[in-house]
Amino acid sequence: MRQDILDYLMENQGTFVSGQKISELFGISRTAVWKHIRVLKQRGYVIESYTKKGYCLKEAPELLRPEQIANGLKTGLFGKKIVYFEKVDSTNTVAKRLADQGADEGTIVVAEEQTGGRGRLDRSFISPFAQGIWFSLILRPTFPPMEVSKLTLVAAVALTKVLRRAGLIHCGIKWPNDILVGDKKLVGILTELNASVEKINYVVMGIGINTALGKKALPRELKKTVTSFAIENVPVQRVELLQDVLRELERYYDVAGEQGFAPILEEWKVLSCMLGRDVEVSASDRSFTGKAVTLDENGNLMVETANGMERVLAGDVRV
Numbered sequence: 225m226r227q228d229i230l231d232y233l234m235e236n237q238g239t240f241v242s243g244q245k246i247s248e249l250f251g252i253s254r255t256a257v258w259k260h261i262r263v264l265k266q267r268g269y270v271i272e273s274y275t276k277k278g279y280c281l282k283e284a285p286e287l288l289r290p291e292q293i294a295n296g297l298k299t300g301l302f303g304k305k306i307v308y309f310e311k312v313d314s315t316n317t318v319a320k321r322l323a324d325q326g327a328d329e330g331t332i333v334v335a336e337e338q339t340g341g342r343g344r345l346d347r348s349f350i351s352p353f354a355q356g357i358w359f360s361l362i363l364r365p366t367f368p369p370m371e372v373s374k375l376t377l378v379a380a381v382a383l384t385k386v387l388r389r390a391g392l393i394h395c396g397i398k399w400p401n402d403i404l405v406g407d408k409k410l411v412g413i414l415t416e417l418n419a420s421v422e423k424i425n426y427v428v429m430g431i432g433i434n435t436a437l438g439k440k441a442l443p444r445e446l447k448k449t450v451t452s453f454a455i456e457n458v459p460v461q462r463v464e465l466l467q468d469v470l471r472e473l474e475r476y477y478d479v480a481g482e483q484g485f486a487p488i489l490e491e492w493k494v495l496s497c498m499l500g501r502d503v504e505v506s507a508s509d510r511s512f513t514g515k516a517v518t519l520d521e522n523g524n525l526m527v528e529t530a531n532g533m534e535r536v537l538a539g540d541v542r543v
C-alpha cells in the first residue's frame with residue numbers, strides 16, 4: 225500500500241494531491257494515508273503537506289537499486305550479482321544463507337534498512353532507511369583460514385582510500401575494523417568466516433558506511449562517538465560511492481591474492497589514525513593501556529606497555 229501511495233506521489237511529483245483523493249483511490253482512511261506519509265518522511269522522502277492542498281513529493285532519497293548499482297560499475301566480479309532488500313534483519317545473515325546455498329564469490333547483499341544490523345562483539349549496528357550503505361560481500365578466498373583476519377585490514381585500506389577521495393580527507397583506520405573521522409566512527413566492518421580446519425568455505429564481509437545518518441537517528445550514548453558524511457557536511461551520492469568501494473575492494477583483494485598481504489599491511493600503517501597514540505585495550509582475558517606502535521606481519525596490533533610489548537590478536541581498542 226505504502227509503495228502504491230509513493231508511486232502515485234512520484235507520478236505527480238511537484239504537484240499537490242489531496243489526502244481525500246489518495247484515500248479514495250486506495251480505499252483507505254485519510255488517517256491511514258497520513259500514517260503512510262509520515263513513514264515516507266522518516267525514510268527521507270521530502271513531502272510537503274498542507275491541510276487544504278494535500279501532499280506534494282519534492283524530493284526522493286537516492287536508492288541502491290540493483291540496476292542503478294550495475295550501471296557504470298567497473299569491477300570484474302564484485303557486485304556483478306546483487307541481492308536487494310528495502311528492509312532486512314541483517315545483510316550478513318542473508319549473505320551467509322546464500323553462501324551456504326552456493327552463491328558465487330562477489331555476490332553482494334544490499335539493504336536500504338536493517339532491523340537487526342550486527343557489529344563485532346555482539347553489538348548492534350544502527351542502519352536506518354537510506355541513511356547509509358549497508359551491504360555484505362561473499363568471498364571464497366583460497367588462502368588458509370588463519371589469514372582471514374587480514375581481510376578486514378584489506379577492506380579498511382580500500383575503504384579509507386575511497387572515503388578520502390570522496391572528501392573525508394582526514395579519515396583513518398582504527399584497528400581492526402573501524403574507520404574514524406576525528407575519533408568518531410563512520411564505517412564498521414564485520415567479517416564472518418565459515419571454514420574447516422584447513423579450508424575456507426566462504427567469508428562474508430559486512431560493511432556499514434554512514435552517509436545521510438543524522439544525529440536524530442542515534443541514541444544518546446552514540447551521539448558523541450558516531451559520525452556520517454552528512455554530519456561532516458560532505459555531500460555524497462550513495463550509488464557512486466558503493467561502485468567505487470566495490471572497485472577498490474576488488475583491486476586490493478586481487479593484490480592480496482597475487483602478492484600476499486605485506487604491501488597492504490604497509491598501506492594500513494600509513495592510513496591508520498591510531499599508531500603512535502595511547503590506547504586502552506580490552507581483550508577477553510585482560511585489559512591494559514599503552515601506546516599502539518605498529519602491526520606485526522599477521523596484522524596483530526603491537527602495543528608498548530609499561531611491562532613490555534603486547535600483541536593484540538582480538539578485542540576492543542579505544543583511542
Ligand code: BTN
Pocket residue numbers: 313314315316317338340341342343344345347349351357358359360401411412413414430431432433
Ligand atoms: C562493527 O562496527 O563492529 C561492524 C559493523 C558492521 C555493520 C555492517 S552493515 C552491513 C552488514 N550487516 C550487518 O548486520 N552488519 C554489517
